[in-house]
Amino acid sequence: MGGKMQREVSRAVWTWTWTFCLIVLSAGGAWSARGEVRHRLAERKLCADEECSHPISMARALTDYTGPDCRFINIRQGQIVYIYGKLKGKGRNFWQGTVQGDYFGEQSTTLGFFPKSIVKEIQYLGTELVEMPTVDWDFYC
Template structure:
């Protein structure tokens, strides 16, 4: 193994997780979810316009796409929601949940009531 490759590998192992990936500032301290794990979608929304995110905490959205919303961030006046985008072909749902402004979507189907207040963690805003 070359010295440069060994040094790069050693740095990746020894760096704290927040430096090895991209630890981003929290958008909120709490989120509103359907369950304590935020694993069930609250609602289905439709994108009213394209949204091109400014950083990796957010997910890009194209007008007309369906979004499964899993959480509504609190402390920000519910300006941001967290969800996964479903493409126009049913079944092409992205595995990644990202944030987006609630103003770029409209609710189309309520699924479950968002009655659980859950503390956010650094993992809610971690970027790979």
């Protein structure tokens, strides 16, 4: 009898989990509080690898920057920025990266865009870049 009850509980948990996943996926954008895809800044980008998971370079912020919307990161003068992508074409003035927060974690690590003009690259971490298309996820809030 214990085995039968355990199977019924497992089936109920599985059914609930599957239903929950369907609801989340059909809600389109339930992965964040805002949950929306903004227009693409560019169709192509350069990355250090095909997953854009390794930084291309490190840069130091020359000035403060406050992003206009959720696709962008805020940067303070002097902060180190890890650059993961460089947009091409119409968005070529924007790079994608993360800001190194203070030692005690004052700023959470968030990937976002910023104007390349506000940073100076100080160290290149890769030699050959891969050109690839941007995807909706690049511009998701």
